[in-house]
Amino acid sequence: MNLWNTVLPYILSGISVGGQYALIAVGYTMVYGILRLINFAHGDVFMVAGLMMVYFAAAMPLYAAIPLMILLTVLLGFTIERVAYKPLRTAPRMSVMISAIGVSYLLQNLALYITGGLNKNYPEIPWISDKITVFGATTTRVTVITPFLTVVLVFALVFLINNTKIGMAMRAVSKDFETAELMGIRINNVISATFVIGTFLAAVGSLLFFSNYPGIVPTSGAMPGLKAFVAAVFGGIGSIPGAVVGAFIIGISESLIKGLDTILLTRGLIAEQMDFSTFSDAVTFVLLIVILVFKPTGLFGEKTTDKV
Amino acid sequence: MIDKQATKRKNLISLIAVLAFLALVLALDQIIKPTSRMYMLLTVLQKGSVYALAAVSMNLLNGFTGLFSLGHAGFMLIGAYTYAIFSIPSDARDTVYQYFDAAVRISFPELLGNALGGFGTALGVLISVLLAGLVAAVFAYLIGLPVLRLKSDYLAIATLGFAEIIRAIFQWKKLGPVTNGSNLLKNFARCSTFKLELGGTTLSLSTFVPVLIATVCIAVIVLLVNSTYGRAFKAIRDDEVAAEAMGINLARHKMLSFCTSCFFAGVSGASMAMVLSIAQANNFKSAMTYEILLMVVLGGIGSISGSVIGAMLFISASEWWLRGLDSGTFLGINAPDVFRNGFRLVVFSIIIMIVVLFFRKGIMGDRELPEVLGNLLRRHASKPAVKEAQGNE
Numbered sequence: 001m002n003l004w005n006t007v008l009p010y011i012l013s014g015i016s017v018g019g020q021y022a023l024i025a026v027g028y029t030m031v032y033g034i035l036r037l038i039n040f041a042h043g044d045v046f047m048v049a050g051l052m053m054v055y056f057a058a059a060m061p062l063y064a065a066i067p068l069m070i071l072l073t074v075l076l077g078f079t080i081e082r083v084a085y086k087p088l089r090t091a092p093r094m095s096v097m098i099s100a101i102g103v104s105y106l107l108q109n110l111a112l113y114i115t116g117g118l119n120k121n122y123p124e125i126p127w128i129s130d131k132i133t134v135f136g137a138t139t140t141r142v143t144v145i146t147p148f149l150t151v152v153l154v155f156a157l158v159f160l161i162n163n164t165k166i167g168m169a170m171r172a173v174s175k176d177f178e179t180a181e182l183m184g185i186r187i188n189n190v191i192s193a194t195f196v197i198g199t200f201l202a203a204v205g206s207l208l209f210f211s212n213y214p215g216i217v218p219t220s221g222a223m224p225g226l227k228a229f230v231a232a233v234f235g236g237i238g239s240i241p242g243a244v245v246g247a248f249i250i251g252i253s254e255s256l257i258k259g260l261d262t263i264l265l266t267r268g269l270i271a272e273q274m275d276f277s278t279f280s281d282a283v284t285f286v287l288l289i290v291i292l293v294f295k296p297t298g299l300f301g302e303k304t305t306d307k308v
Numbered sequence: 309m310i311d312k313q314a315t316k317r318k319n320l321i322s323l324i325a326v327l328a329f330l331a332l333v334l335a336l337d338q339i340i341k342p343t344s345r346m347y348m349l350l351t352v353l354q355k356g357s358v359y360a361l362a363a364v365s366m367n368l369l370n371g372f373t374g375l376f377s378l379g380h381a382g383f384m385l386i387g388a389y390t391y392a393i394f395s396i397p398s399d400a401r402d403t404v405y406q407y408f409d410a411a412v413r414i415s416f417p418e419l420l421g422n423a424l425g426g427f428g429t430a431l432g433v434l435i436s437v438l439l440a441g442l443v444a445a446v447f448a449y450l451i452g453l454p455v456l457r458l459k460s461d462y463l464a465i466a467t468l469g470f471a472e473i474i475r476a477i478f479q480w481k482k483l484g485p486v487t488n489g490s491n492l493l494k495n496f497a498r499c500s501t502f503k504l505e506l507g508g509t510t511l512s513l514s515t516f517v518p519v520l521i522a523t524v525c526i527a528v529i530v531l532l533v534n535s536t537y538g539r540a541f542k543a544i545r546d547d548e549v550a551a552e553a554m555g556i557n558l559a560r561h562k563m564l565s566f567c568t569s570c571f572f573a574g575v576s577g578a579s580m581a582m583v584l585s586i587a588q589a590n591n592f593k594s595a596m597t598y599e600i601l602l603m604v605v606l607g608g609i610g611s612i613s614g615s616v617i618g619a620m621l622f623i624s625a626s627e628w629w630l631r632g633l634d635s636g637t638f639l640g641i642n643a644p645d646v647f648r649n650g651f652r653l654v655v656f657s658i659i660i661m662i663v664v665l666f667f668r669k670g671i672m673g674d675r676e677l678p679e680v681l682g683n684l685l686r687r688h689a690s691k692p693a694v695k696e697a698q699g700n701e
Contacts (some may be wrong), residue, residue: 032461036461084664084665088668093461094370095668097464098605098664102657102664105595105598105602105657106661108595109650109654109657112650112653113648113650113654116648116649117650222595226468226472226594229465230465233462275482278476278481281472282472282473282476284469285469285473286469288466288469289454292454292455292466293455293457296458
């Protein structure tokens with residue numbers, strides 16, 4: 001077996017995971033670009049979207065469940081912003097971040113209460129969960145369509161930001177909050193729109209992410225959320241293409257680490273299992289720290305200077 | 309104007325209050341039996357003191373130096389593991405390290421206990437605890453070198469990342485001979501076994517020891533905060549550029565604050581291992597850091613007594629007072645359908661959100677307990693004087 005055949009399945013699944021992270025990362029990067037806030041609750045919104053899908057799919061047909069899930073997730077994102085972040089608009093940044101952590105805590109506990117902490121099986125979605133064969137590697141269809149869907153959605157988003165009035169307002173607000181307000185931009189509407197778009201993408205991402213995984217527990221959202229945020233930082237926070245590139249890099253490296261044992265074993269480079277897969281989560285943070293030390297603004301970030 | 313005599317008197321009062329509190333805990337430790345309904349109080353005191361120390365050490369960093377770090381769980385993990393590894397007695401080692409060949413073959417409490425008797429065991433525990441703090445501080449130094457240059461949110465996310473990396477390293481199978489892989493460490497010297505033989509009677513120290521550790525450490529942190537270093541920390545928090553212009557070495561002071569905070573986080577981790585009788589990497593997730601942060605917020609960022617009160621309230625509410633919310637009956641209302649498992653945490657997180665949104669200063673704000681109590685006393689003693697003082701403002 002040659003190297004390509006050993007590595008390919010991991011790269012494919014890495015690209016797929018990367019696509020899912022990208023959809024969450026865009027939400028982080030947009031919110032950060034405008035509010036300068038790490039929205040810690042975003043990962044949990046993603047988890048709640050998954051749980052809603054579990055309950056809706058049990059109660060109604062899929063063609064009704066999916067739109068309803070997306071609608072309610074968007075509503076949740078909107079509500080969180082209005083209730084937990086808007087009152088703190090003039091407060092120090094740390095207070096808003098603490099509020100975000102509080103929301104994350106609340107959502108996780110709420111999910112724990114409703115599910116009773118049990119693992120909920122994600123509904124089987126026909127067609128996208130089917131098995132197919134790509135370049136000799138067997139995988140599910142969702143793995144293949146995720147990156148394409150991600151790219152399409154992101155292009156649509158970039159179009160929206162560059163060519164519409166609300167997009168222009170978003171760019172203005174992220175450049176300078178106060179000046180934008182003086183120019184007559186309704187800050188609150190722009191911020192709400194950002195949250196709506198961000199949570200919409202997270203809802204789509206959760207659909208793709210969880211159909212690849214056996215189940216959801218209340219803490220399922222925390223790790224993907226953190227990784228997506230790291231992806232956003234990696235690509236340069238505030239930059240949408242950066243977040244997407246960062247997400248793909250992180251997805252692929254995570255997947256390669258998961259398979260590193262097998263790859264090295266089949267190549268004969270190591271004699272026994274080294275259990276590198278323990279580090280599949282940690283590698284994300286190693287990448288984060290490396291980029292922060294060498295290029296603190298990320299791959300595509302703008303250079304900022306501190307004013308006294 | 310600082311009245312030296314008054315300061316001295318205040319210090320003396322504080323010292324007496326602390327000693328009285330310790331004596332009270334020691335007495336409670338003897339009076340309350342495990343079968344008693346009030347036994348919950350001891351559990352709360354044990355866990356509460358662990359979290360109080362953790363919260364105060366986090367406050368030193370977040371509240372006093374303005375470095376927003378979210379890596380606390382990682383440093384507590386290091387502390388808990390260091391303590392556990394160096395206090396597993398030799399005859400228990402093989403049962404603990406079931407799947408590995410234990411690499412660390414030294415147990416301080418046992419070693420010194422054999423040489424010096426009961427006093428030696430206590431000394432051994434103390435050495436293990438100090439070692440736990442030191443190892444955490446060394447890790448903090450190494451991590452601080454790259455990350456302390458980062459600002460606010462970037463620092464938060466980088467430290468959070470380091471905590472996750474540490475957790476992964478401690479669970480790595482290849483380090484199994486030291487850390488026991490992802491299996492838990494147990495059978496080490498723990499609170500429930502701490503006793504004092506005194507002239508025929510046996511005094512139980514299971515609550516006293518963690519409370520004592522927390523009290524001593526918090527006292528040291530209070531002294532640090534009130535020293536010139538503490539003032540430098542506060543200057544950095546209020547305005548970095550101005551502090552630097554005043555001649556404060558930013559890098560050095562930030563590193564000092566970070567390492568000190570992590571030292572005490574390590575000690576609180578060791579104390580947590582002692583209280584829970586186990587150490588397992590999976591318990592030290594970022595959720596634990598968030599909980600500690602919420603305790604700090606509850607008590608008031610920038611107030612040490614606030615953090616202690618916040619931690620104690622948090623633990624009492626979640627372990628004791630709100631228990632009924634989980635088990636069917638609360639305040640006499642019997643509704644098993646609503647009050648089922650997990651409801652307690654929902655109510656609790658809503659309370660926390662209310663504090664975060666509407667009482668941003670927490671319970672104490674940035675004031676300390678003696679100050680608040682002093683003001684209360686004075687107001688009761690001479691109401692007209694207070695009014696006069698307010699009229700002058």
